[in-house]
Amino acid sequence: MNPPDHPHPARYPLAIIGAGALGLHFAARLAVVMPVALIARDEARATRLRNGVTVGDRSFAADAFAADAPPAADWVIVLVKAGDTAAAAAIAERMQPLGVLSLQNGLTGDLLRAHCRAPRVDQGITTEGAYREGTAEGGRVQPSGAGETLLPPGFEPVAEMLMRAGLHARVEPDIARARLAKLLVNVAINPLAALHRVRNGALLEPPYRDALDALVREAWPVLHAEGLALDEPAALARVHAVAQATATNRASMLQDVLAGRRTEIDAITGALLRMAARHGLAVPAHEALYHAVKALEPGTGR
Ligand SMILES: NC(=O)c1ccc[n+]([C@@H]2O[C@H](COP(=O)([O-])OP(=O)(O)OC[C@H]3O[C@@H](n4cnc5c(N)ncnc54)[C@H](OP(=O)(O)O)[C@@H]3O)[C@@H](O)[C@H]2O)c1
Known part of the structure; x- marks a missing residue:
């Protein structure tokens, strides 16, 4: 599950904000097929993620960045807990994306839109699952079974990237x-x-x-x-x-x-x-x- 060797692009096709259970699960799968930026809370956490973290049974060295220095990205997926949505929205806006997609639980779309003026900001849903074992620092992330990710219309390029990574994903008209x-x-x-x-x-x-x-x-x-x-x-x-x-x-x-x-x-x-x-x-x-x-x-x- 290690990402292929590639230079860091000036602008990533996809970034994920939130290097927790689900963010790491998605990032590890996506990084096999494309460059994906993973935005962590601070530089110390980003450094640990660049050095490698265990996701499932593989070690994954993420293209990780601190929240105060995010790279530009075409599309951004938000996977922080709902209470951190406003902070994540502000980070996403700095990345000058075409679109920002929440896959969080609960309804966070309005909050995200209130704090982020990207051309498209919307919320999908996912039944993918993952959980953290041990501490955030020394622990690992365990995927807990494949699910399905439904995206709003307008996020077709993100659905395509998820499918390329072998995840079940589709745009849901309703x-x-x-x-x-x-x-x-x-x-x-x-x-x-x-x-x-x-x-x-x-x-x-x-x-x-x-x-x-x-x-x-x-x-x-x-x-x-x-x-x-x-x-x-x-x-x-x-x-x-x-x-x-x-x-x-x-x-x-x-x-x-x-x-x-x-x-x-x-x-x-x-x-x-x-x-x-x-x-x-x-x-x-x-x-x-x-x-x-x-x-x-x-x-x-x-
Ligand atoms: N896990 C699942 O199976 C699952 C399934 C479906 C939906 N969801 C939803 O997906 C979302 C994420 O869940 P999760 O289980 O992955 O949560 P999690 O393990 O707590 O991960 C959230 C991550 O976001 C980070 N974060 C918080 N504020 C941040 C900020 N301002 N900048 C950068 N990073 C920040 C947290 O860092 P710290 O650790 O430093 O706080 C943590 O690493 C939730 O809405 C959840 O309900 C989860």
């Missing part, structure tokens, strides 16, 4: 609906698993199953009003299928809580609350869960 379907799954599974500190599969059993289904039923009218193309039984079936397929996984929000990190609750449940307010719909269970998860974040006294 990306807004695809984002809503992913948000449905995230608002139901992530905060509930985080609050009760259980793996996804436990949510399908008592005593959590009723709460899971209640969250789906409460979210459905809001997401339907926004354009979700599933009826309520199909929405329940979708959430159950994902919980089943990921039964042994710890949801990312649970991992954040266990590690004492900020969660992505504002971009996930927070996005649902903002939509509900726009439509004049009540979502009391989601509101309670939002505050319960917020109370678990660092700096809240718990």
